Amino acid sequence: MVRNLEDKLFNAVVYTILAFCALIAVFPLLYVVSVSITPFGEVLRNGGFILIPREITFTAYKTLLTGSNLPQAFKVTVIITVVGTAINLVLTGLMAYPLSRKLLPGRQFFLLMIVFTLIFSGGLIPTYLTVKSVGLLDTIWAMILPNAIWSFNVLIMKSFFEGLPEELFESARMDGAKEFRILLQIVAPLSVPVILTIGLFYVVGHWNEFFQAIFYVTDRTLFPLQVIVREILMQSQQPLENADNVMPTQTMQMASVMIASLPVLIVYPFIQKHFTKGMLLGSIKG
Amino acid sequence: MVGNALRKFGPFYLMLLPGVVYFIVFRYFPMYGMIIAFKDFAIMEGIMGSDWANPWFKHFQTFYNSPYFEQLLTNTLLISLYKLVWGTVPPILLALLLNECRVKWLKSIVQTLTYMPHFLSWVIIFGILLALLSQNGGLVNRWIVDAGGESIPFLTSTDYFRSILVGSEVWQNLGWGAIIYLAAIAGIDPTLYEAARVDGASRLRMIWHITLPGIRSVIVLLFILKLGHLMDAGFDQIYILYNIQVYPVADILDTWVYRTGLQQLNFSLASAVGLFKSLIGMALVLLANNIAKRWGEGIW
Numbered sequence: 001m002v003r004n005l006e007d008k009l010f011n012a013v014v015y016t017i018l019a020f021c022a023l024i025a026v027f028p029l030l031y032v033v034s035v036s037i038t039p040f041g042e043v044l045r046n047g048g049f050i051l052i053p054r055e056i057t058f059t060a061y062k063t064l065l066t067g068s069n070l071p072q073a074f075k076v077t078v079i080i081t082v083v084g085t086a087i088n089l090v091l092t093g094l095m096a097y098p099l100s101r102k103l104l105p106g107r108q109f110f111l112l113m114i115v116f117t118l119i120f121s122g123g124l125i126p127t128y129l130t131v132k133s134v135g136l137l138d139t140i141w142a143m144i145l146p147n148a149i150w151s152f153n154v155l156i157m158k159s160f161f162e163g164l165p166e167e168l169f170e171s172a173r174m175d176g177a178k179e180f181r182i183l184l185q186i187v188a189p190l191s192v193p194v195i196l197t198i199g200l201f202y203v204v205g206h207w208n209e210f211f212q213a214i215f216y217v218t219d220r221t222l223f224p225l226q227v228i229v230r231e232i233l234m235q236s237q238q239p240l241e242n243a244d245n246v247m248p249t250q251t252m253q254m255a256s257v258m259i260a261s262l263p264v265l266i267v268y269p270f271i272q273k274h275f276t277k278g279m280l281l282g283s284i285k286g
Numbered sequence: 287m288v289g290n291a292l293r294k295f296g297p298f299y300l301m302l303l304p305g306v307v308y309f310i311v312f313r314y315f316p317m318y319g320m321i322i323a324f325k326d327f328a329i330m331e332g333i334m335g336s337d338w339a340n341p342w343f344k345h346f347q348t349f350y351n352s353p354y355f356e357q358l359l360t361n362t363l364l365i366s367l368y369k370l371v372w373g374t375v376p377p378i379l380l381a382l383l384l385n386e387c388r389v390k391w392l393k394s395i396v397q398t399l400t401y402m403p404h405f406l407s408w409v410i411i412f413g414i415l416l417a418l419l420s421q422n423g424g425l426v427n428r429w430i431v432d433a434g435g436e437s438i439p440f441l442t443s444t445d446y447f448r449s450i451l452v453g454s455e456v457w458q459n460l461g462w463g464a465i466i467y468l469a470a471i472a473g474i475d476p477t478l479y480e481a482a483r484v485d486g487a488s489r490l491r492m493i494w495h496i497t498l499p500g501i502r503s504v505i506v507l508l509f510i511l512k513l514g515h516l517m518d519a520g521f522d523q524i525y526i527l528y529n530i531q532v533y534p535v536a537d538i539l540d541t542w543v544y545r546t547g548l549q550q551l552n553f554s555l556a557s558a559v560g561l562f563k564s565l566i567g568m569a570l571v572l573l574a575n576n577i578a579k580r581w582g583e584g585i586w
Contacts, residue, residue, distance in 0.1 A: 010489050014386045021380060025461065028414045029402075031425060036419055071348035093516070095305035098298035105295060110302060113309055119571045123560030124314025124540070125547040129333070130316045137517040146312050151303055208407035211522060215548060226409040230526065233413050250423050257413035264405050272398060 029265075036060060036254035043250060070256060072221060073228040077142070080224060081206040085146040088153075088202040089195065095154050097183050098168035100161035114151045124215070131216050142216035143209055143224065150205075153198045160194040161187060196274045200267075207264055229260045318426045323558040329551075345558035354542060361539040365519040368452045370512055376456055377463030378505060383492055385471045386462065400461025408526040409452055415441065415527070419450070447532040455523060466502055466508065474500035507578055514574030517567040 035043055037060075038053040064070045098104055099111060122130075127146065136142040164187065172182050188195070210226040217223065232248050233256070248256075318333075323345055325336040339345060351581055380400065387393040403411075418425045419440040426435040440446045478496050487495070521540035528536040539559060547556025 006488065010386075011388065014383050015389065017397045018383055018387060018392060021383075021460065022396045024457070025403055028418060028457075032414055032417050038567060087315055091305050091308065094301040100300050101298060104298055105291070110306070113306075117309065117313045120317070120568045122318075122320055123311070123557065123564055124543055125553050125557040125560055126316035126319030126322065127312070128548060129319050129322070129553070130312065134311065145308075148308050148312070154305075170400065179301070183301070195293045204405050208409075210409060210526070226407050230409045230412065233409070234415055250417070253413060254417055257410055257417075261406055262411045265402070268402060268405055270397060272401065 029261075032254045032257055035250060036258050038251060040249040040251045057251075059250040060249070061259070064252060064255055064259065068228075068232075069220065069223070070225070070228055070232075070259060073223050073225045074259070076222055077207060077209065077225040079140065080143050081203055084148075084206040085199060085202045087144060087148055088150075089199055090275050091149050092153050092157055092198065093183065093188070095149065096157035096161055097179075097187060099154070100158045102162075114154055117151045128215055137216050138219050138222065140222055141219075143212045143222075144206075146216075147205070147210060150201070153201065156196060157191075157194055160191055164190055176202075193274050197270055198273075204264060204273055225260045229256045232256045301555070311526070320557060320561050320564075322554050323561045325554060327554040327557075329349060329553070339554065345555045346562065348555060349559050349562070352459060356535075357534065358537060358539050358542050361535060362519045362540075365448060365451060365536075365538065366516045367525070368448065369455055369520065370509070370516075372452050372456050373459060373463065374505070374509055376460055378467050378501075378554055380460055381464040381467035381471060381501075382497060384468060385497065386489065386493070397461060400464070403458045404462035408523050411458060411523075412526050415450065415454060439452075442529055442531040444532055444535045447528070447536050450522065451520070451523065451527065451536070454527070455520065467504065470501040470504040471497060510574050510578045510581070514571035515567070516570055517563050 034053055037056050037058060039055055039057045039059075042053070042055050095103075095114075099107060101107070121127075131137060131142055131146055136145060168186060168190075169182060172186055177185070208226055209224045209228070213222070213224050213227050233253055235248055322333055322336065324339055324342045325333075326339050326344075327333070327336045331337075341347075379403070384393055384396065387396070406414075416424065419427070421427055421437050421439045421442075424440070425439070431437050438446070440450060474497065478500075479492060482492050482496060517539065519538045521538070521544075524536055524538055525541050525544065528541070540563070543556045543560050543563075546552045546559070
């Protein structure tokens with residue numbers, strides 16, 4: 001009896017704390033959503049705290065989507081994400097597959113070449129000078145190519161490939177398939193979980209692109225979403241230099257935050273179960 | 287022989303080619319470019335054409351003697367250490383709680399919701415922080431004012447800034463950090479719990495005597511590996527969140543390199559600081575990996 005009561009009490013405590021954690025994770029976002037669809041006057045009057053707004057308006061979204069450079073930035077971000085992820089996955093796969101073949105001469109050398117970049121890097125300034133000297137400054141490629149391969153992802157993919165049964169490759173070779181064909185038609189379909197996981201990492205990385213843009217790009221029409229959103233957010237912090245600019249209201253700021261995060265939030269639940277698996281694979285075998 | 291091997295392995299090298307080119311151009315060429323830390327780099331002259339600095343360690347000396355040296359190093363290490371501690375304990379606690387959760391749907395909801403912030407960019411989190419903490423219109427300050435208090439400039443005050451850095455990072459990574467501990471817990475032999483239950487152990491005792499010791503090696507390993515990144519206090523986060531008022535407590539090596547190099551175009555000095563940071567960082571990672579190996583599991 002006592003045991004039972006103790007157990008129930010224990011469960012109650014556990015569930016309460018867990019519910020609290022979930023609330024803390026999600027509350028700030030709900031608040032942002034609510035501010036973004038509440039008329040600004042209402043936000044001011046009600047002391048801001050309105051999880052279920054009494055009045056709903058989408059004017060902030062409308063203003064942002066028609067009268068600002070957000071749509072242009074959205075386009076840039078979509079291009080970077082689609083093109084960038086495609087390049088990432090192709091290059092990562094092309095590297096990981098040969099390196100998963102244990103008999104490949106020079107395999108150790110190439111692996112070392114990749115691992116070394118995990119512990120030492122040229123740093124910001126020399127990398128900037130490199131990007132400049134290959135002529136990528138102020139092009140969309142400056143936000144794609146300098147990070148075309150994440151070393152760690154090559155290692156994750158490589159260890160996934162190593163887990164595939166050797167007989168598959170042998171029999172395919174017997175049937176006369178060439179290596180490129182094996183990679184494309186046998187390895188790739190079997191590697192969907194790892195491709196999805198790594199793909200998601202790359203997608204999120206590109207979607208959240210900020211730093212390569214501010215390092216390498218000065219042309220405003222090439223700014224991605226995150227850079228523009230930060231500008232909108234900063235405008236409340238400092239007085240504007242030219243008074244013609246309309247100061248964005250908090251409603252508008254939060255709407256811009258939502259526009260920039262919504263795609264990730266929508267895609268995320270669908271791939272969640274894969275990345276948990278993939279992430280573990282990476283961290284254990286990496 | 288050679289022809290045979292080439293036929294066999296040729297396609298593999300062909301596949302490797304684009305990646306190798308990438309690594310040479312974007313990863314190894316910058317390492318070569320680091321020599322500008324030892325030169326008086328003039329952008330017109332290029333890396334080769336610029337004169338060597340006199341003495342060769344001139345820029346390192348300049349940095350060492352500047353008032354920034356101590357401040358940057360202190361900030362970098364302090365912020366890093368705070369994050370190390372606060373980034374380790376809460377995820378472990380969450381993993382323990384999730385493991386004790388007997389209601390499946392609750393467990394999966396909590397996991398889904400707590401992983402989510404990991405995918406938000408720092409710009410988005412900056413926006414969220416503004417909504418909650420800004421002095422005019424932030425939710426928390428409205429509460430404070432409604433309760434009769436004075437509003438607090440959380441985001442521009444040196445008193446709060448580090449806490450905000452650490453707090454927002456904990457928020458972002460709580461759930462994500464718990465994944466690996468959950469996996470380690472799943473690997474614990476269930477018969478241990480059976481035996482403990484027969485002996486009449488309470489669930490708290492089982493956590494203390496079975497679960498925690500069971501994941502001890504993972505905890506230690508991750509902690510050591512994180513120690514290797516002590517010189518990275520989180521450039522992305524700090525650059526996006528900080529402002530001039532909080533430089534004294536928030537400016538780290540990386541943010542200073544960015545401002546000095548790319549904004550003030552002081553390439554050689556910034557590279558010298560970057561090289562200093564990379565070298566110490568590398569030493570720390572190698573050291574950490576060595577210690578981790580002694581615990582039975584290095585990363586390579």
